[in-house]
Amino acid sequence: MLWNTAPHNRQKLAIARRNKLVVANWKMYGSLALCRETINQLNHIIQPGADLIISPPAPYLSELGRLAQKTGIHCCGQDVAAQQNGARTGEWSATMLAELGCHHAIVGHSERRQHHREDNVLIAAKAQACIDAGITPIVCIGETLDERNAGQLERVLGQQLDALLATSGWREAIIAYEPVWAIGTGKVATPAIAQAAHQFIREYLAKTDADAAEEMMLLYGGSVKADNATALFAMPDIDGGLIGSASLEVHSLVRIYQAASLTSRAAAQMTL
Numbered sequence: 237m238l239w240n241t242a243p244h245n246r247q248k249l250a251i252a253r254r255n256k257l258v259v260a261n262w263k264m265y266g267s268l269a270l271c272r273e274t275i276n277q278l279n280h281i282i283q284p285g286a287d288l289i290i291s292p293p294a295p296y297l298s299e300l301g302r303l304a305q306k307t308g309i310h311c312c313g314q315d316v317a318a319q320q321n322g323a324r325t326g327e328w329s330a331t332m333l334a335e336l337g338c339h340h341a342i343v344g345h346s347e348r349r350q351h352h353r354e355d356n357v358l359i360a361a362k363a364q365a366c367i368d369a370g371i372t373p374i375v376c377i378g379e380t381l382d383e384r385n386a387g388q389l390e391r392v393l394g395q396q397l398d399a400l401l402a403t404s405g406w407r408e409a410i411i412a413y414e415p416v417w418a419i420g421t422g423k424v425a426t427p428a429i430a431q432a433a434h435q436f437i438r439e440y441l442a443k444t445d446a447d448a449a450e451e452m453m454l455l456y457g458g459s460v461k462a463d464n465a466t467a468l469f470a471m472p473d474i475d476g477g478l479i480g481s482a483s484l485e486v487h488s489l490v491r492i493y494q495a496a497s498l499t500s501r502a503a504a505q506m507t508l
């Protein structure tokens with residue numbers, strides 16, 4: 237089943253809902269050489285049950301998209317404006333990403349929330365702009381350490397989800413749970429902690445639409461590495477990962493992708 241039902245690119249997307257999914261978020265790192273090396277090393281290991289999306293800095297999207305053609309690897313924006321065009325120097329729209337062949341854009345990453353003061357309402361508007369342009373937003377949510385320690389986890393995630401739930405297109409989104417304390421710190425959430433948050437998110441969405449919640453892709457992000465990916469991806473409500481620093485080393489991205497492939501439903505069915 238195709239999971240993006242936006243009318244004008246329904247035929248293009250071949251990523252099945254609740255396949256395992258690895259999203260490589262290069263942040264403001266990388267190079268044209270890394271684009272070439274990543275596609276060269278990964279294009280022949282793509283398996284049916286696990287999908288791979290690379291999100292390079294915007295200047296590399298066009299070249300990465302060209303290199304990734306017919307490989308099964310998808311490219312993705314790291315952000316997007318809430319508008320489709322306008323006098324907004326330095327921004328780009330979801331329509332432009334779609335024109336480049338991107339099927340996805342990350343929105344609401346905690347670095348955008350922190351450094352660019354993006355709030356839940358703006359992030360929801362960006363998510364809807366993606367859906368309107370026929371691309372899938374990967375909406376990042378997560379709590380800070382202070383919020384977790386103060387027992388505010390569910391309140392914070394609930395508020396972040398409420399903003400998304402107020403959009404008409406929320407069912408088309410992917411959600412990435414990224415606890416802020418785990419991003420770039422090397423302090424990964426244990427599989428049990430991550431699973432508990434993912435289960436909370438799925439149950440929260442289910443209060444609005446149980447079928448959509450069951451189908452929704454939920455990714456974990458925050459210090460995922462080659463040696464912890466399998467245990468995280470094996471959790472029932474974790475459908476893959478949003479990978480920062482480890483995605484910049486091609487060898488570790490290969491191993492993380494292999495962890496996704498190993499823990500996919502397709503792999504489980506093959507061993508039955």
Ligand code: PGA
Nearest residue numbers: 419420458459479480481
């Ligand atoms: P990290 O980053 O894997 O380097 O912790 C994850 C992210 O920011 O998406």
